[in-house]
Amino acid sequence: MTLLSTPADRSASGSRLERLGAAHVALAVALVIFPAIGSDFFLTQIGGYSLIFGMLALSLMMLAGYGGMVSLAQMTVAGIAGYMVAIFGQNSSGVLGFGWPWWIAVPFAVLVAALASALIGAISVRTEGIYTIMITLAIATATFYFTQQNYTIFNGFPGFAGLKAPVFWSVDWRSPVAFYYLCLGMAALVYAAVLYGSRSTFGLTLQAIRDNPRRMRAIGFDVTAHKIFAWFLAGVIAGLAGVLLVWFNGRISPGTIGVSAAINVLIIAVIGGIRHPIGPFLGAVVVVMMQTFAIDIVGAERFNTLIGLVFLVIVFVSPDGLLGLWGKIKPHIAQESLRSGP
Numbered sequence: 469m470t471l472l473s474t475p476a477d478r479s480a481s482g483s484r485l486e487r488l489g490a491a492h493v494a495l496a497v498a499l500v501i502f503p504a505i506g507s508d509f510f511l512t513q514i515g516g517y518s519l520i521f522g523m524l525a526l527s528l529m530m531l532a533g534y535g536g537m538v539s540l541a542q543m544t545v546a547g548i549a550g551y552m553v554a555i556f557g558q559n560s561s562g563v564l565g566f567g568w569p570w571w572i573a574v575p576f577a578v579l580v581a582a583l584a585s586a587l588i589g590a591i592s593v594r595t596e597g598i599y600t601i602m603i604t605l606a607i608a609t610a611t612f613y614f615t616q617q618n619y620t621i622f623n624g625f626p627g628f629a630g631l632k633a634p635v636f637w638s639v640d641w642r643s644p645v646a647f648y649y650l651c652l653g654m655a656a657l658v659y660a661a662v663l664y665g666s667r668s669t670f671g672l673t674l675q676a677i678r679d680n681p682r683r684m685r686a687i688g689f690d691v692t693a694h695k696i697f698a699w700f701l702a703g704v705i706a707g708l709a710g711v712l713l714v715w716f717n718g719r720i721s722p723g724t725i726g727v728s729a730a731i732n733v734l735i736i737a738v739i740g741g742i743r744h745p746i747g748p749f750l751g752a753v754v755v756v757m758m759q760t761f762a763i764d765i766v767g768a769e770r771f772n773t774l775i776g777l778v779f780l781v782i783v784f785v786s787p788d789g790l791l792g793l794w795g796k797i798k799p800h801i802a803q804e805s806l807r808s809g810p
Contacts, residue, residue, distance in 0.1 A: 499652055508644040513760060516644075516716060518752045519651040523658055523709035525737040525748030527702040530662055533742035534671060535698045536678035537592070540730045541604040544611045545585045545703050546710030547725030551615070551622060552577035553631060553714050560630025563623040570634040578707035585703025586696055593695045608730045616722040627721025631714050642715070651712055655749070658705045662745045665701070674698055735775075739782050741791030750790045754778070 531537045557573040559565045592603040615622040633641040665671045677684045740751025762771035786792035
C-alpha cells in the first residue's frame with residue numbers, strides 16, 4: 469500500500485468530481501454548514517420539514533417522471549410506515565405499542581410500507597393517466613376513513629402520540645441539529661439512489677416502458693413486474709419519509725394521511741418539476757416556506773389561496789415546474805455572460 473497517489477488515481481479522482489458536478493458539491497457544502505448559521509426554527513420547521521416532504525415528493529417523482537404513473541397514495545404509504553412505528557414501537561396513547569426497539573421497528577415499518585406500495589401498484593398498474601390517479605385517490609381516501617373509524621388498531625381520530633426519535637451513539641436525534649442532519653443524510657441517500665438508479669439498466673428500462681409499453685412488451689420485457697418493482701422502491705422512500713415525519717410531529721393521526729395532505733405531495737412535485745430528482749426538493753422548500761410565512765402575510769383564511777395562485781402561475785409559465793423555468797432562463801444567462809466576456 470502506498471500513500472502516494474499516481475497520476476492515474478488523480479485523474480480518476482478528478483473525473484469523479486467532474487461527474488459529480490460543481491452544483492452538487494456547492495449544494496452539499498451549503499446544506500452541511502447550514503446549522504452554523506440557521507436557528508433551531510429554520511433547522512427543523514424549514515430545513516427538516518422540507519427534506520421530509522422532498523423525500524415524499526421524490527417517491528412520486530420516481531413513479532411519475534420515470535414510470536409515467538402519477539400516484540396520490542404516497543402520503544398513505546408514508547402514513548402506513550408511521551402507524552407501524554407507533555403500533556410496534558412505543559407511544560403514550562395507551563393503545564398497543566409493543567415496545568420493539570427502533571432498530572427493529574423502523575426497518576419493519578419501511579418494509580410494510582414498501583409492500584403496501586407494491587400492492588397499490590399491483591392494483592393500479594394496468595391503468596394509465598387519470599385512471600391511475602383516481603384509483604390511488606380512492607385508496608388514499610379509503611385508508612383515511614379506515615384509520616379514522618378503527619379504534620382497536622389505529623386508535624381512531626386521536627391516533628397515536630408520544631412518538632420520539634431514538635437516542636443512540638450518545639446523540640439525541642430529536643434535538644434540532646441532530647434531527648436536521650438525520651433528515652439531510654436520509655434525503656441525500658435516497659436522492660443519490662434515485663439518480664443512480666435512473667441511469668441503471670432497470671431505470672432505463674422503466675423509462676422505455678413509460679414511453680412505449682407495447683413495444684417493450686413485444687420485445688420480451690415483463691412490463692407489469694417492472695412497474696410493480698418501481699412501486700416497491702418508491703414505497704421504501706415514502707416509508708423512510710413517513711418515519712421521519714412521525715418523529716418530526718411526535719404523533720400520527722388520520723389527519724396526517726388525509727386527502728389534502730396527499731394532494732400537497734402532488735403540488736410539491738409539480739411545482740419543483742418531475743424531470744430530475746432535485747425538483748421535488750425545490751418544490752418542498754417553496755411550499756414549506758409559503759405554508760410557514762404566508763399566514764403572516766395574507767392571514768390564515770387566505771394562505772391556501774396564495775399557495776394555489778403560486779401553483780397556477782408556475783404551471784402556466786412552466787409546465788415542468790421550477791426546473792423547466794430554470795431551463796428557459798439558463799440559455800439567456802449564458803448568452804449574457806458571452807456578451808460581457810472579453
